[in-house]
Every structure is written in C-alpha cells, then in structure tokens.
Amino acid sequence: MKKYIVAVSGGVDSVVLLDMLVKQSDAELIVAHFDHGIREDSREDAELVKNLAEKYNLKFETKREELGPNASEEKARDRRYAFLNYLSKKYNAQIVTAHHSDDIIETIAINLHRKTGWRGLSVMDSETLRPLLDKTKEEILDYAKINKLEWREDSTNDSDKYLRNKMRKKMSNISLDNQRQILALRSAQVEIKNLIDREVKSILAHEDNIDSRYFITHIDEPSALELIRKLTEGKLTRPQARRMIHSIKTSKHGKKYEAGAGVDIDFSSRKFTVRMLK
DSSP: OOEEEEEOOSSHHHHHHHHHHHHHOOSEEEEEEEEOSOSTTHHHHHHHHHHHHHHTTOEEEEEEOOOOTTOOHHHHHHHHHHHHHHHHHHHTOEEEOOOOHHHHHHHHHHHHHTTOOGGGGSOSOSSSBOTTTTOOHHHHHHHHHHTTOOOOOOGGGGOTTSHHHHHHHHTTTOOHHHHHHHHHHHHHHHHHHHHHHHHHHHHHTSHHHHSBHHHHHTSOHHHHHHHHHHHTTTOSOHHHHHHHHHHHHHOOTTOEEEEETTEEEEEOSSBEEEEEOO
C-alpha cells in the first residue's frame, strides 16, 4: 500500500487536501503538522490539525520549533521541509502538499522579482505530490464551504513583511486569461527543464566529462552552468556557479577553491574534484 505524508498547516488549502485524499485515496495517510512558533496562537493550528487526524482516524506527526516572529519565509520553509523529509524517510512515504494554481503564479512572480534564472519559471516540479495544482483558490474555498470544513486563517497572510504576501496582493487583479497563459507557459517550461535534465544526465554518464577542465572550458556557458548545477546538487547560485566555471578555467594545479554553500573544488592540471561539505 502506498503511503503519503500529508502536510497540513490548518489553513483552508491543506484542510481541503486532506479531506479530498481521505475520500478519494485508499493509500495510508500520515498527517504532518509543523509549528514554526512564529505566531503566538500557532498552537491552536496544531490542535486543529490533531483533531482532524483523529476525526479521520489517521496517524498524526507534529513538531514545534521556536523560530520567532522575525523568522524569514525561507527559514520557515526550510525547517518545514526538513521535518517533512524526515517523516518521508521514517515511513518510506511520499510528501503531499496543498499548493494550488494561485501558488504557481505567485511563485513565478517572486522568482521574476528576484531575477532568478530560467528554472525560476518551472516551479513546483519535484517528487513532492501536489494534487491541487489544477485548482484555484476560489475553487478550494468553494469545496471547503460546501463540505462544511473548518480551518484557521493565518494572521501573517495579511502582513506586508513577507514578499509572498506583497506579490499576492499585486497579482490579485490578474485576469483569468492571463492566469491561464502563465500556467500554460509554466507547463511548457517544465517540459523543457526535464529535457535539459535528461541531457545533462546523459553527458555526465560519460566519465571523461565529469571532471574534465578541458571539457568545461570548451563548451558554452549555459551548458556549463547546467553541468555545474548537477555536479554541485543545485547548491550554488548562478553567480557562484559562474565564478566556479572561471576558476575551473584559470586555477593552477594544486589549488583549492571555495565556491560557497559548502562546495569546495580541488584542481589538478587536467581535472577538478568537487567536495560537498556537510
């Protein structure tokens, strides 16, 4: 039987996700709630999710961390996924989250604002399951009301302190046609990303290409960036990866280079060795 770790915050999106999965799936569901400790009333969210798990007769896992009111969106997300990944390994189960189509559009807007590379447009394409990606926020709210579900509103959703909230307000008036166009472009970008990933994997399958300074030096920069991204497990920013490529081209035999994010490189005259520090 398949097992799923269902991330439930207590908000309407994840409450609807859990209800749908219970009604439509015969898999084993484990309800997971991560309490960031950002809001004073966050313990009430945990209590609501615990009660939902009991209502559906499901296993419940929770963890609380005191990140505090000044925690960044990135830190809160990283700690949440660290918890979910831990549970995924514990139960040998796949993670399921309640991201929906509005989240895709907001995330793309955030990535464009941050001037990320082209991968910033192929968002939410990973091993994590997201069954609600074809649903709008409005459709999710309608489902919750029709099925008389209870949820809690996160007060921080109204705060301009967080970039996502600012983007959500800016994107609130976008037309339905524009939303559909953005979602279609995202789908096309995901296909392109997967093609590129397969090509990179194929290139690196040839051992002579994995650590050859000559090979990296004589290919175009976009291709080199993709290979470096794969070799460094995506830990480097694009500027860091570009500097690493320059180092591969120019460093002398015996030199060491700290690329950042726990990535170090050792050089011989013809080869480079990537070391991932923990």
